[in-house]
Amino acid sequence: MKYQDSLQQASDKAAQVKLFLQRTNLAAHPINYAVSYEYISGYNSELCHIIEHKLLAKAPLDDFVMAELYIRFLAPANPQQEQLLQEASSMVSRMAAYSDVAAEQLDNYIQQLDSSMLQIKNLGADTPLLNIVNQLQHSTTEFRLSQQQMQQQLLLANQQSHQLRHELEQLKQQRLLDPLTGLYNRLAMQNQLDIWFSEQPGRRIAAIAVDLDHFSRFNLEYGNTIGDVILSKVARKVSSYVQNSGLPVRSGGEEFLILLPDVDLRSASEIAEQVRRGVEKLRFVSSRTKKTLPKVTISLGVSLYQQTENWYQFLGRTAEVLLLAKQRGRNQVANETMLAT
């Protein structure tokens, strides 16, 4: 069980959660409640850090942000789910392998039986023996029929288990993708960073943090549905620049992250500038009113991984560089060398 609070502790926290929700103007629905409870409990330092950072920066804590925090820290962080998926996947693999072997063995056995029966008949035995042989042949035919049926069932089970395995693979893949934009999610990013860092500890990795400018105004003026469309089109544009070379991630509500292995700061900054220009050129037309919507721009922060830091510190530093691009007037690229100046 995740929470082991006593009745008293839980009701104290519930009172604090209520105050927190009131202060941040959030509805007390289950998702907001769960994230707030987790925050008040202080168990998850990363979640607390994000919320406090937003509160300090007076950035809005709205349903989108809370849903994102929920998905990121509460929903997928369920090791039982992951374990179940792994177990189901390996069970299906074992079943598929077993039914392959069983089908082959059955086939061999039936062939062997057929040829032995033929040999006995060809020996030209006397009547009582022939009767026994005929009886045996009759039973063998019946047995073969039933075995053939079973073999078909095995074949079917085999096909089904292959299909199931395929679906499980898809499910595993889906868990790594953000449903709105199709980009990778933070879980995929974490997995990939772990792989990169463990395979080659000194590997050069650049990160580009991308954030839409004044997106809250856009949402306010045109509504969240159009906001969603804009978000997914910008995401597609962003990922089109790095599809083969890097990992495009939806790291937060209207924030993306591009991870580029084996790239220096200069090349990463050039890529960031290309992405910025590409997004700036996008044109959006409202399908309802046919009116052209205002230009969407992005700010970007670029940094290189330093061996002394962990990936969380690395991404934190990249976020600081992004903030600099915002402070310098938005719709531009900043890189880590500008941080000190």
Ligand SMILES: Nc1nc2c(ncn2[C@@H]2O[C@H](COP(=O)(O)OP(=O)(O)OP(=O)(O)O)[C@@H](O)[C@H]2O)c(=O)[nH]1
């Ligand atoms: N439509 C839509 N909006 C989202 C989504 N995720 C986050 N947002 C919105 O993105 C906005 C981000 O607002 P802010 O963090 O204030 O940033 P901003 O308005 O873009 O301003 P700057 O980043 O400072 O340029 C909030 O209004 C969120 O509700 C989403 O999935 N869909």
